[in-house]
Amino acid sequence: MTIREKYAVTGAQPVASYDWVDLTSGVGYKRYYGCASNTVTTATYFLTSKQIDAQPISLLSSAIPVDTKTKAIDLDYDIEFLRPAIIDGVAVINLTHGVRIANINSSDNETVVNIAHINLASAETIIGTTTTGVRPGTQDHNYRDCIRVALTRTHFAIGEKLRLTVELWAKDDAPGGTAKVILWFDPNSAQTVTDVDGITRNTDLILDIPFRIAI
Secondary structure (H helix, E strand, O other), X not given: OOHHHHOOOOOOOXXXXXXXXXXXXXXXXXXXXXXXXXXXXXXXXXXXXXXXXXXXXXXXXXXXXXXXXXXXXXXXXXXXXXXXXXXXXXEEEEEEXXXXXXXXXXXXXXXXXXXXXXXXXXXXXXXXXXXXXXXXXXXXXXXXXXXXXXXXXXXXXXXXXXXXXXXXXXXXXXXXXOOEEEEEOOOOOOOOEEOOOOOEEOOOOEEEEEEEOOO
C-alpha cells in the first residue's frame, strides 16, 4: 500500500433527511414553508425549509367584485433542486386565509392550489391541483385549511424548480361591497389569528412534499 492510498480521504456521501416517512407509501416527506422577502419595489416569494422571518408576512388583495368570483390573489413560491429527486405521492398543504369586510356584507371564497414542475427552459407543467369547497362568511373571518394534492410521479433534475401556486378566488355578495381577501405566509407564525370556530391558528404556509425513497 502506498502512502497516498493509506491516507487517502474518501468524501462522505450525502444522506437525504426527511421530516417524516410514510412507510406504507414508500415516500419521505420534506417540509417547506412559503415565505416572502421584501425589496425596494416588490416582494419575492419562495419556498424554504427553515422557519425564518418573512417580510411581508401576508398579502391583502384589492376589493373583490360583487357577484362575480374573481382571482383576487395569485402567488408562486419556488425552490430550485441542486440534486436530482423523484416526487411521487400526495402533497399536503396547510395555510391560513381570510376575508376582511368593512360592514355586514357576506362573501364567498375558495382556494386553488397548483404544484408544478419548472424545467430548465422555464416551462411549467402542473403535476397536481386541488380546489377547496366554497367558504361563505359574514363580516371578518379566517380559515385554516388542510389541502391534499395528488401528484404525478415526476423526476426533477439539477437546476429544475418545484413551484407551489396559491390562488384565492372570491366575490362580495352585497351591492357596493368592499370586501378583501388575505393570505398569510410567515414561517415563524409570529402573528396568530382566530378562525371561524374560535380557535387560535398559526399563519405559516406549509407544504409537505413526498419524495420517492428506497425502503
